[in-house]
Amino acid sequence: FEHIQAQIQELASMGGQAVAEAVTVKTGADLLEMSFPDNPLIGGLLDERESLLVCGPSGLGKSVLTLNMAFSLAMPPMNGLWGAFDVPRPLKTAFIQSENTAKATKKRIEKIIRANPSWRSALDRFAFPFVNDDLRLSGVLTETTFAAKVERVVEETQSDVLILDPLISYHGEDENDNAAMRRSLDALTAICDRLRVACIVVHHIGKTDDTGKATFSGRGASAIGDWCANILSMNPVLDDRGERTNIIEMRHQKARNFELRPRFYLERTADLLMVPTDDPRDKEGRERVQIVLDCLRDAGGSVESKSVLVGAVQEHTGKSRGTAQAMIADAHKRGHIVFTPGKQNREGVAFANHANFEAGNSHV
Known part of the structure; x- marks a missing residue:
């Protein structure tokens, strides 16, 4: 009995990782004969059993x-x-998070679904663990008991994605210790591999550079960046006085198995929606897109034929048909409009974010 008890204690001290799975050896030729499904969860951003780090300065809206x-x-x-x-x-x-109470989270969700009522149907597809009538949960990933709690949450919800927010609440290490941080993050990888889920980890960046751009700082931060497969950084866009605006620059900083996407911009609305917008410094481009959105709004938010919108833009601007088509193509490229199936095999056009159209927020 004492021998068994000693083994149990040893396993617990090693974070439950002492039970090794069977190891087999395959050659490069064997590997080429194997087949793997290509089913990314988020195309270009997050594959199955991969990690995505969402990082940025405090107060920018990472949890939102x-x-x-x-x-x-x-x-x-x-x-x-x-x-x-x-x-x-x-x-x-x-969701496993440690910063926002159940009351605060409820208010956020209510505000979001007031702005986009169709999202009410999505509420059954994400969940939070509750402890003592609240949904704040923290612990250390390398500890067997907490790892078991995380696994139980994922298994009970049959989740495809696990969100940890923020990272600092789920390790007991000095973030400047590369080896210690890597052990904690490898423990998270092991959990994701066992459960076959992907993870999104929120990480606070302690400082920004002179332009407001988020940068990794310290040895620990570099270990975190090395571990994750993908990184999205959030950077505040400043106004002429150097104050933060509600526009956020999104930088796709790392993609281990995808092509990096060019930077893009999101606007955090008063309703807590994160909607695509344009670089506020590109005034001419924003004005051109705004004309397209105004014409589409005047048409009721959608048209069954793109030629109808082309004509409306021509009439509004006095420009040529080719210029109007280019303006519409630019609005589509920037993510403000989508092309839809129309009548008689024609291509229609609609707002990309219909909730914004309904709320009267069809602005760039």
């Missing part, structure tokens, strides 16, 4: 961003996540 992501993963938009990344199928998400 991941809440918006959960809605979009549950009900994939026609033009993808933020008009930038395809979501091939509806996904379930498990």
